[in-house]
Amino acid sequence: MKLLRRKEGPSLDSRLAALLEAAELGEGRVSEQAVAGARAVAERAGVRRELSIDHTVAALAGATGSGKSSLYNALAGHDLADVGVTRPTTSTAQAALWDGEGAGPLLDWLDVPRRHSAADDPGLSGLVLLDLPDHDSIRLSHRLEVDRLVEQVDLLVWVADPQKYADAALHERYLRPLAGHRDVMVVVLNQVDRLPADAVDRCLGDLRRLLDDDGLPGIPVLAVSARTGRGLDELRALLGERVSERKSWSARLGADITAAAEHLATAGPAQPVDGDRSPQAVDGSSSGGGKRLGGAERALTGALCAAAGVPMVVEAVAKGHRHRAVVATGWPVTRWVRRFRPDPLRRLRLGGLPAVGRAARSGEGRADREIVGRTSVPAASAVQRAQVETAVRDVGEVAADGMPGAWAAAVRQAARSRAPELADAVDRAVATTSAVGTRRPRWWRAVNVVQWAVFAAMLAGALWLGVLFGMDYLRLPQPPLPTAGVVPWPTVLLVGGVLAGVLIALLSRLAAWAGGRRRARRTGRALRASIGRVGEELVLEPVEAELDTYARFKEAVDLARA
Numbered sequence: 062m063k064l065l066r067r068k069e070g071p072s073l074d075s076r077l078a079a080l081l082e083a084a085e086l087g088e089g090r091v092s093e094q095a096v097a098g099a100r101a102v103a104e105r106a107g108v109r110r111e112l113s114i115d116h117t118v119a120a121l122a123g124a125t126g127s128g129k130s131s132l133y134n135a136l137a138g139h140d141l142a143d144v145g146v147t148r149p150t151t152s153t154a155q156a157a158l159w160d161g162e163g164a165g166p167l168l169d170w171l172d173v174p175r176r177h178s179a180a181d182d183p184g185l186s187g188l189v190l191l192d193l194p195d196h197d198s199i200r201l202s203h204r205l206e207v208d209r210l211v212e213q214v215d216l217l218v219w220v221a222d223p224q225k226y227a228d229a230a231l232h233e234r235y236l237r238p239l240a241g242h243r244d245v246m247v248v249v250l251n252q253v254d255r256l257p258a259d260a261v262d263r264c265l266g267d268l269r270r271l272l273d274d275d276g277l278p279g280i281p282v283l284a285v286s287a288r289t290g291r292g293l294d295e296l297r298a299l300l301g302e303r304v305s306e307r308k309s310w311s312a313r314l315g316a317d318i319t320a321a322a323e324h325l326a327t328a329g330p331a332q333p334v335d336g337d338r339s340p341q342a343v344d345g346s347s348s349g350g351g352k353r354l355g356g357a358e359r360a361l362t363g364a365l366c367a368a369a370g371v372p373m374v375v376e377a378v379a380k381g382h383r384h385r386a387v388v389a390t391g392w393p394v395t396r397w398v399r400r401f402r403p404d405p406l407r408r409l410r411l412g413g414l415p416a417v418g419r420a421a422r423s424g425e426g427r428a429d430r431e432i433v434g435r436t437s438v439p440a441a442s443a444v445q446r447a448q449v450e451t452a453v454r455d456v457g458e459v460a461a462d463g464m465p466g467a468w469a470a471a472v473r474q475a476a477r478s479r480a481p482e483l484a485d486a487v488d489r490a491v492a493t494t495s496a497v498g499t500r501r502p503r504w505w506r507a508v509n510v511v512q513w514a515v516f517a518a519m520l521a522g523a524l525w526l527g528v529l530f531g532m533d534y535l536r537l538p539q540p541p542l543p544t545a546g547v548v549p550w551p552t553v554l555l556v557g558g559v560l561a562g563v564l565i566a567l568l569s570r571l572a573a574w575a576g577g578r579r580r581a582r583r584t585g586r587a588l589r590a591s592i593g594r595v596g597e598e599l600v601l602e603p604v605e606a607e608l609d610t611y612a613r614f615k616e617a618v619d620l621a622r623a
């Protein structure tokens with residue numbers, strides 16, 4: 062009872078749903094064969110549940126001549142099957158039914174048209190016994206029929222004989238792969254009447270050892286003889302017990318689901334992977350840690366920044382700021398010279414583009430995109446491109462660390478999946494972010510007004526002095542000359558205007574130099590942040606989506622194989 066309770070896990074329904082979900086999530090990632098296998102199991106389970114669950118289908122399987130048909134006849138109480146001397150004898154399966162009413166659709170599904178009623182035995186009511194052809198047949202059709210039915214029946218009775226019980230065909234092709242189906246398999250050693258009494262136990266012990274090696278410890282093993290009837294009561298009792306429990310069908314499906322989930326968990330990648338990493342099972346604990354991923358992410362941002370020419374852009378932001386400051390606040394007499402020099406930022410087709418501000422303000426996405434199109438920042442060098450590639454690969458590598466082979470490959474692939482978009486996206490980020498670096502500080506306008514006022518004063522002084530000079534030249538009487546202290550006002554205006562203009566220009570230049578540095582630093586930070594976001598969107602997010610898919614896959618697989 063205790064044992065039963067311990068085994069109670071999630072329902073067959075939820076395990077089936079989980080298996081299907083795992084197959085869905087694994088599609089294109091783990092081997093197609095494992096995905097198809099899981100789907101086939103789910104489909105088979107769905108059909109079997111719809112058919113009679115009051116009947117238990119048991120199949121007698123084994124090598125030719127082991128005595129399957131003889132046992133079948135002995136259990137059924139009639140000579141239903143041919144027992145032959147020439148091998149192999151049985152070529153298609155046939156069924157013996159104990160109270161077989163309602164088992165028709167089940168046998169249709171199993172595609173076993175030959176059906177017989179067995180002799181009455183209330184203990185076996187509900188049993189459908191199949192006599193299969195030989196699994197080691199020289200005829201392919203026999204082997205195919207066996208393989209098909211071994212997959213479908215509820216209970217497998219492996220019939221061995223003293224000569225061939227150790228055959229590799231039985232152990233390697235069937236018993237070992239079906240180790241998870243221990244609860245729905247029985248082994249009988251037939252023809253024990255042909256052994257001396259003391260050899261039976263030896264033979265049984267040997268067979269048990271082989272079964273232990275197959276991963277089937279504790280599986281029921283009976284010594285029987287179809288000829289003398291020895292052990293047949295025990296076999297009947299065992300079959301009767303399984304039939305009355307009516308659980309073999311669900312135990313079989315449960316074992317199938319576990320095996321399919323196991324197969325999904327350990328399946329190789331859907332596509333051959335580059336490199337020679339050995340695949341690991343799903344339960345290999347993943348150590349792809351957040352901390353190390355953070356390091357790889359920083360390295361990626363660094364590589365992207367270098368490839369995007371961030372140092373050059375930052376430099377251009379500082380220089381461009383100073384350039385525009387001189388044009389806006391320089392001494393009006395000389396500032397026009399500056400206009401002939403190109404704006405370093407505009408030279409990179411960054412920020413300084415006149416329409417950027419407008420487009421950004423009016424919020425016209427299209428215009429924005431068009432104008433903030435391609436910058437003229439020189440393209441990344443081959444080395445820089447290679448460094449980006451390495452950084453992208455490293456993100457995938459770190460994230461995939463410790464994951465099973467197929468999923469590690471999927472994660473690595475996810476990291477690279479959007480890499481071709483990186484160059485354009487980073488360029489766009491540079492164009493948009495550096496545009497902010499061109500805003501004009503308000504003091505420029507104020508200083509400009511003062512500069513022109515001082516320039517006007519200087520001009521007035523010059524004009525005044527010019528008039529005085531002209532009047533003196535023409536020997537006209539001098540008008541009274543106001544003075545500031547001892548210096549006449551026009552001189553104060555002219556000289557003061559020149560000195561003030563130049564001084565203001567120099568001070569502004571000093572402020573613009575500091576402002577340029579500050580702005581460059583700020584733009585550098587903003588660029589790193591926006592380029593970081595590009596890396597996050599195009600590299601990190603696909604990786605995280607894949608990790609998330611894997612987490613869901615693992616959860617589904619764990620639930621399915623419960």
Ligand SMILES: Nc1nc2c(ncn2[C@@H]2O[C@H](COP(=O)(O)OP(=O)(O)OP(=O)(O)O)[C@@H](O)[C@H]2O)c(=O)[nH]1
Nearest residue numbers: 125126127128129130131149150151195252287288
């Ligand atoms: N001594 C002895 N002979 C048996 C026993 N069971 C079957 N035989 C003989 O073994 C031979 C093969 O028996 P079958 O029942 O035809 O064997 P099978 O496993 O159905 O063989 P295939 O149909 O070819 O796969 C026959 O000659 C049987 O008489 C047994 O318990 N003791």
Ligand SMILES: [Mg+2]
Nearest residue numbers: 129130150151
């Ligand atoms: Mg036979």
